[in-house]
Amino acid sequence: MKKVEVEFAVNGKKRSLSVKPNDLLINIIRNDLYLTGSKYGCGIGECSACTVLLNGEPVLSCLTLAAAVDGKEITTIEGLAKGNELHPMQIAFLKNAAVQCGFCTPGMILTATALLKENPNPTEDEIRDYIRGNICRCTGYIQIVKAIKECAHGEKTN
Amino acid sequence: MSQFKYISPKTKEEALEILQEKKSDACIVAGCSNVLPNIKNKKINPKLLIDIINIEQLKGIYRKEDKIFLGPITTINELLYSEIIFKEYNVLTQAAEHFADPLVRNNATIGGNLATASPAADMAVPLLTLGAIIKIESIRQKREVKLKEFFLGPGKTVLQDDEMIVGIEFKQSDINKNGYFIKLGQRKAMAIAIASLALNLEIKQNKIIQIRIAMGSVAPMPIRLTGVEEFLRNKEIKNGLIEEAVNKVSEEVNPINDIRASGEYRRYIAGILFKRAFEKLANILID
Numbered sequence: 395m396k397k398v399e400v401e402f403a404v405n406g407k408k409r410s411l412s413v414k415p416n417d418l419l420i421n422i423i424r425n426d427l428y429l430t431g432s433k434y435g436c437g438i439g440e441c442s443a444c445t446v447l448l449n450g451e452p453v454l455s456c457l458t459l460a461a462a463v464d465g466k467e468i469t470t471i472e473g474l475a476k477g478n479e480l481h482p483m484q485i486a487f488l489k490n491a492a493v494q495c496g497f498c499t500p501g502m503i504l505t506a507t508a509l510l511k512e513n514p515n516p517t518e519d520e521i522r523d524y525i526r527g528n529i530c531r532c533t534g535y536i537q538i539v540k541a542i543k544e545c546a547h548g549e550k551t552n
Numbered sequence: 553m554s555q556f557k558y559i560s561p562k563t564k565e566e567a568l569e570i571l572q573e574k575k576s577d578a579c580i581v582a583g584c585s586n587v588l589p590n591i592k593n594k595k596i597n598p599k600l601l602i603d604i605i606n607i608e609q610l611k612g613i614y615r616k617e618d619k620i621f622l623g624p625i626t627t628i629n630e631l632l633y634s635e636i637i638f639k640e641y642n643v644l645t646q647a648a649e650h651f652a653d654p655l656v657r658n659n660a661t662i663g664g665n666l667a668t669a670s671p672a673a674d675m676a677v678p679l680l681t682l683g684a685i686i687k688i689e690s691i692r693q694k695r696e697v698k699l700k701e702f703f704l705g706p707g708k709t710v711l712q713d714d715e716m717i718v719g720i721e722f723k724q725s726d727i728n729k730n731g732y733f734i735k736l737g738q739r740k741a742m743a744i745a746i747a748s749l750a751l752n753l754e755i756k757q758n759k760i761i762q763i764r765i766a767m768g769s770v771a772p773m774p775i776r777l778t779g780v781e782e783f784l785r786n787k788e789i790k791n792g793l794i795e796e797a798v799n800k801v802s803e804e805v806n807p808i809n810d811i812r813a814s815g816e817y818r819r820y821i822a823g824i825l826f827k828r829a830f831e832k833l834a835n836i837l838i839d
Contacts, residue, residue, distance in 0.1 A: 395555050415558035415601070418588070438589040440742055442655055451629075451658045457585045458659070461558045462603055505655065526741035527653025 400464040404429070405473025413460040420444040420455035423470060431471035431500045435529075442528040445501035446470050452508040471500035474507070483507050486545035487538070494532035502528045506542045516546060553592055560603040564689070564718060567604050572691040576713040578602050582625045583659035585652075586668045610663075610718065613637065622720040624663025628675070629654065631662060640724055643678040643731025643750050650674060650733065650748075653741045663717045666702065669709045669773065670744075674735065676703070676774040678750040679720065680766035682728050687719035696721075703773035727754040727762045732833040734825050735768075738812065745769045746813045749825040755837045759788050769812075770805035770822050779804045780826070794830055798823035 397412040404427060413422055418437075423429050423446065435443030437456045444455040447469035474481035483503050486492070493499050502525065509516060509524040516524070521542050522535075530538060561567045571578055579598035581587045582605045590596045604610055604625055611623045613634050620636065631637055632648035651657055651674050665675040666686065676699065684699040688711065699720075702709055711717070722728065731752045737743025748768040754761040763784050765777040780800045787793060807818035 396557070398558060414555075416553050416555055416591075418553075438592060439585055439652075439656055442653065445655060448658075452655045453658050454585075454655055457583075457588050457656070459558065459584060459588070459601075459603075462560065462584070462605065464560075508654075523740075524654050527655055 398461045398464075400461060402463045402465060403467045405469055411460070415459070415461050417460040418456055419446070419458040419460045419463060419468075422460040423455060423468070429470050429472050433497055433500060435497070440529075441498075442505065443498055443501045445504045445528065447504055447508065450508075450511070452505050469504070471504060474503070481507070483510075483542070483545045486541040490537045490541040490544060492534060492537040492541040494530070494534045498528060498530045498532075502530065502538055506538075506545070509542070510546055514546065516542075518543065521546075553588075554594070554597055556591070556598055557600045558603065559600065560606055562606055564604075564607055564609045567602055567607060568689060568691050568714075568716065570600075570602055571716060572714045574600050574602075580604055580667070580716050582661040582664050583627065585656050585660045586664060586670075604716075605661075615724075616721075618724045619721050620724065622662055624666075624717045624719060625661045626663075628652075628657040628660050628662065628665070631675075632657065639729075641678075641682055641722070641728055641731070643681060643728075643733050643752060644675070646731070646733035647674050647678040647735075647748075647750065650735045650737075656742070662720060666699075666720070667709065667711065667717055669703050669705075669707050671706050671771060671773050672745045672748070672769040673774055674745065674748060674768065677748050677766045677768040678731065678733055679722070680774055680776050681731060681750040681752040681764040682722040683764070684720050684722045686717055687721060688715050689718045690715040700776050705772045727752050727764065730754060730833060730837055732829045734829050736821060736825065744812065747807075747818050747821050747825055749822070749829055751826070751829040751833055753830070753833050753837065755789070755834060758838070760784050760786065765801075765826065767805060767822060767825075770807040770818050772806075775805075777801060777804050789834060794827060797830070798827050801826045 401410045433443035435441035439454050439457045446455045505528050577599040581601045610625045614621045628648050628651045638645045665673050686697045686702050733750045735748040736746045745768050750766045752764045763781050768774045802819045802823040805822045807815040809815045
């Protein structure tokens with residue numbers, strides 16, 4: 395199958411790649427760029443473990459063709475921290491033990507950052523509604539919601 | 553995943569020319585949120601994907617005199633956050649809120665939701681009560697089809713294999729302002745409706761002047777309940793009327809058994825959804 399040339403930025407770095415027309419973005423990110431933070435879960439848009447930011451908006455990279463992101467900007471979980479300094483959402487997840495097995499965490503954190511960009515002061519209901527597609531099969535939602543709330547409102551926890 | 557070629561034209565004309573040449577070998581895509589799972593599950597096997605997401609002519613939400621025009625590649629989130637849709641066609645905003653989750657709504661498009669022709673299509677149901685017209689083009693011709701005549705069955709529409717949706721249009725009117733959407737799913741996120749209902753209503757002095765009812769997942773395609781509409785039009789709202797209408801809703805729908813619910817349950821719940829929607833909207837309008 396004839397390959398397609400694409401150029402896009404990943405976490406601020408320009409990348410030029412030859413991809414197959416049927417390559418999913420999630421597979422290119424994981425297998426070609428070795429950014430394995432984004433997870434391949436269901437592969438059919440049911441679990442949101444593969445969430446990445448595309449031009450700043452959260453999308454599912456298992457429902458996105460690599461060929462279709464030519465010229466766009468992608469942020470993966472690896473792109474959130476600045477050097478050794480974690481993103482406030484990552485710190486909030488750590489502090490609140492909002493991570494159990496960790497499989498949903500990268501997608502969950504990216505979705506949460508997108509929520510706060512849209513709505514800096516969400517209510518608990520708004521948080522739950524926004525992350526409704528991001529499945530945590532450890533069912534640790536209480537800590538996740540708490541972490542997002544803390545990150546938004548800057549509440550202190552011990 | 554099976555192999556296919558991919559092309560992303562920049563103009564509508566270019567897309568239509570490629571479609572004219574490749575016909576049923578090609579599949580028009582935009583957000584891909586339905587097409588990719590369908591290819592994976594081997595439900596469809598296109599040789600070429602024509603991605604229309606970069607075609608500016610097909611984007612946007614505009615007012616055109618007394619009508620509103622939606623470009624087919626308008627995403628569900630763009631609809632959800634549109635001021636004019638919220639004010640004038642609120643039933644569509646409500647349906648967009650129920651659609652999948654905020655992430656999929658960034659990919660999924662209004663045209664894609666219609667072209668997929670799922671009997672459960674969330675956006676088709678409110679567009680039916682808004683009286684939407686689908687604008688269709690091919691190299692051969694341009695035509696318009698009423699949405700209620702657009703669907704032919706599960707996954708089937710009146711679109712010929714060289715045609716594509718180039719716009720969706722509906723009129724500004726009093727009835728289109730007063731809408732209510734209700735969806736019953738197994739969970740909130742990503743749910744395919746067990747049943748969904750849109751209602752648009754105009755009431756004057758306790759009398760139903762105009763009413764439009766549409767439902768999803770209760771027939772081979774999203775449908776208007778014209779029999780119930782006919783029964784309720786020009787009737788005064790009084791005790792017993794809605795109960796009678798609820799029975800008529802259950803009679804008019806034609807649901808199947810599937811993994812999400814039995815046909816019998818759907819028939820029953822269709823009436824309940826109508827009752828809930830009617831009471832909610834009538835209360836708002838009468839107050």
